[in-house]
Amino acid sequence: MNIQIILLITLALLIALGFSFYLNLYKNTKSFGNFALFGLRSFSILLILLLLVNPKITHNESFRVKEKLIILSDASESIKILQKDSVVQNFQNKILSSEKLNNKFEIINYNFGEELITSDSTSYFSEDLTNIQQSLKQAEELMNNSKGVLVLLSDGNQNTGRDFRYYKSSGTTEILPIIVGDTSSFEDVAIQRINVNRYAFLNNKFPVEVFLNYSGSNERTTKLQILNSGKVIFQKDIEFSEKNRSLIINAELEAKSIGLKNYTARLSKLPDEKNFRNNTENFSVEIIDESSKIMILSPGPHPDLGALKAAIESNSQRKVEIQYIPDFNNNEISDIQLFVLYNVNQNFQKNLESISGLEAGKLFITGPETDWQFLNEFQLGFSKNSIDQEQDVFAVKNDNFTIYQPKHLAYEDLPPLQIAFGKTEVDANRYAVQLYQKIQGVETDSPLLAVSRTKPKIGLLTGENIWRWRAASFRKDQNFEQFNGFISDLVQNLSAVKSNERLIVEHPQSFLENELIEISAAYYDENYSFDSGANINISISDSLGNTVLKTSLVVRNLKYVAEIGNLAPGNYTYKLQAENTNLRKNGAFNVLDYNAEEQQQTANLASMQFLATNNNSTVFYEDQFKTFEDYLLKNDSHRPVLKSEQKTVPLIDWYYLLFLVVFALALEWFYRKYKGLI
Template sequence: MFLLILLLINPNIEKTNFTNIKPVLSFLVDNSNSVSFFKEDNNVEVFIKELESNKVINNKFDVQKFSFADDLQVLDSLSFAKNQTNISDAILGVNELQNDKISPIVLISDGNQTIGQDYEFINAKQPIYPIVIGDTTKYVDVKISQLNVNKYSYIKNKFPVEVILNYEGSKNVTAQFSIFSKGKTVFRKNVRFSDSKKSATVTANLTSTKEGLQYYTASISKIENEKNIKNNSKSFSVEVIDEQTKVLLLTSVLHPDLGVFKKAIESNKQRSVDIVNIENFNNKLYDYQLIILYQLNDKFNDVLSRIKQNNSNYLFVSGANTDWNFINQKQLGFRKNAINETENYGAVFNDGFLTFLQEDIGFDNYPPLMDKFGEVNISKEHQTLLYQNMNGLETQQPLLATFDINNQKSGILFGEGIWRWRANSFLNTNSFEDFDKFIGNIVQFLASNKKRNRLEVDAESLYPANSTIKISAFYTDKNYQFDPRASLEITLTNTSTNAITKVPFSLVNNAFKTEIENLNPGDYTYQVTVLGQNISKNGRFKITDYNIEEQFTNANIQKLQKLADKTGGRLFYKNQVDEITKELLANESFYTVQKSTKKQVNLIDWQWILFLIIALLTAEWFLRKYFGKI
């Protein structure tokens, strides 16, 4: 009974446990290609081994090792083959991991960062001890530090190329800057540098003479005693497009919409608009890629016949002066049971529109368009971009729809007054850009005779040496809906060696993606194929000899020194293992923290008490049975 009462009471006592938490010493090791370029591979590994094998360091610190290049990784092995360096993200990543601990950071790097925010200005919570690797000697050098050029140009147009050149040195020097295309010099200029002029900006206006992807190389000549010439040249590419679009706007009335269409379309300099009254039209449709028919009536009879005969692309815009009786007789695939009364129609954006990419630019806030009242019936396959909103009631009646049938593209806008949309767009954004882009998208789709592709491939035209080639693809079924069931494969061919590489695509977030590594510099053609389907897409790209990690001539001691000063650390060199060891051991701010935790524990172990009670009860039962008491 005593034990049962004790078990029911179950008294508790408070117990305090003590845990010793060492400060964490985080090693951050640069694993980028610049380390091997400076021939510091072995020195880095020796430095790490000497520090981590130091028993005194291990007694005082909990040593943790990380490597970084374009991202932060737990250090397993070092390859020194990565093509980008992000020092700031690596430091911030370790700070986040060791947020509530005393954790000095030993940063082993040449200090040359290629991506990310400037690590000199980050707010690090821990003291940082940079270990400088690489060449600390300053050499004279001239390099291309930045090249700016548009990806696209139109044929026979001039496109600007802006190049920023930098010089390290003190003497007066002159170097020749050139741009080459297919071995021919297309631009040349002498550039002078001095101790007071360390940089120069050169702008070249080149002419695009041939359609397609064109490759160029910008180069600046070597100067005397220059050690690193890998940063003296840089390749770039421009895709030349032949898109001379002429638009004919035929009208039966004078209206502000006419000027808005002309301004919006001609905001793209490769497009021009001729506005002609239907009564003065000479029937020359073949000069134009798109016909806009504004407010049709019976005077458009001959024009409609020619459009049908030539299979011309057109955009029909209706309004208060439109003769719907005439249009309904022409069997255009749409009709409107209109009465002689007008109605205002607001716009509702359809985010399921698939014909071309169009963002919602605030259509629901635009003023309504005016058209004759009536029900719209469309009898042919179409896509609706905008639905009608009648006095706040959203309907499934189209306001703007497009058609793509038998290689003829057409569209219809049910309403006049689009000039108010352009004005409203300017009031909202202080720019006509959104509205003009919207009209441009419509014109680009309607004026193009290219058939819509079910397979689209996104790839760069230029990749730097040793980089990961990332290519994505988008495949749709016959209804132009994304098809995740497909299997895609890319076949790469090196045009010089004819070596062929085949790689499958993986499905990632409603797109097919693949990454290819270890390709040699050179020109490549590729073919993306949908397995089991007779659908493929061809293209080409170039892998250059340009490696951003090889563009530096020496370690960036200045930035590393500023980082150490700002965080309360000290800068050391690769041969100062003993010095940094003494610094880490002597610093009294790196101390072991004793952490106490209090917890309530049972005074007795109830399992043993319960076992003892059962044993006593069993013994009592047997004794009573034996002596005849039961």
């Protein structure tokens, strides 16, 4: 209180005493009655003046602050199905009625299903989904960054939302899981996933990747078998242990006959295993016959012809015949899948007329000796105005080439090819450029290698002396594999006249209600290799034709995947389209009524323990209330805090002073009335 207020209070006291003295004692007898009136009037005037001065009174208040203890009780159907509803309620009621806990904590009770609900909700033990992670997050938000305890009273079975095991509380909140339900666990082995390419080539081997999981703590041996038409074609003994729970098994299977082949991967059962449904997984592979005959037509011998023949025939399914134009026989071309036309000139007139009507692919290899004026007349989608002069060109890869995924060479280390001087033009709508030309260190937009987008397939290699690439590849790697693969991919694309599906959609015919609906697709390039660079969209409609969702598929594990989310029970159709192609698929599926809460028969002990470990906490069980209570009572980190707060209150807020003023004035009036002074 400052000096100014003290002076004002002193002045108020002097005024009250002086005024009362003048009214009651000055020139009056000094009787008891006058002294009484003096006192009452002085008191009432002093109070009135003090209220006008209105000094502020400062004082300290002490109070006890208790931490919050929030009970999160699982109100999902699984608790009732496990016949643990009374257990949850009893444990909850024991916490709420514990005098010791109430003395230490401010106890708040909530229930939860898919999200947090109030404890007086009518949906107790009737929630059809459980999201523990979301409920923990919402409850901690109610703490408002203050210290406290979250008691999770649940069986730990969650069927929607993010995995609650990895939920990490703030440093001020302790999470105490209380496990409700049977915590018995059984050993289990499972085939988690199988990765395999949808296509394989006849008489080749194709890889299969099998992901295996084991739940248990003992050392166990099982056997993985892959069967085709009931016959075991691959088997391997598998050893699991507590430290070796996940394995990836790679198998190579032989493609012995063409067509769609169905396979079954199967794990033998463990002695005490209860769940056998995840021990078996089916998959399919389409075997393609890539055997083909290739004919090379040339005006005469050239080192390129031998290099091409050796590279193409490195695949045992392909046979190459070299024909020189003077010896060409038109009667032997009906079963040819690809013609390689080397340095075309006017002598090819009859040959080109003979093969133009065939479905076979064509690869034109040009060089300084090519008669471009003659070749331009066929209007094949490419042309060139050349002069009789040689020019060296180097290869530059086109990163935007998407017709297929070729095996690339180290182009920067390759020697140049020879072309006829002049600019080559190709129709961009008909051809995709795989390699561009680099001339004297300058990259150009002239194609060195281009492939047609439509069938019958046409390829254009505008430079000769490719035998030099084969020699350079061997010099670098001490083998011809890279060069052979490069030529093999090109030949496979140009000679692929058989029609196989490039866009394949896979999904179960039926989904369960509240299940994540996943539709996957495999998209292959023209060489039937998986293409991860496409844009694939899906549109889903209900039974009334209303569009319920449009989205794009994302690449995951060698597949395009659309995760639709939860749909209401009913029938649905979809349309799937690969952008910038005419590839599309239509299909249908249905969603069945399903109660996810009925699927678990035991408590999820491992997840609840992991949650506790992740938060440096302790797990309790349904029959350990006394242990749980003692833990909280003995934990000094959760003691109530005694706080002191300084409060400043203006005197005018003391409303009872008004009653004292009124009382003093009233008492003075009655006394004067009684004495006949009024």
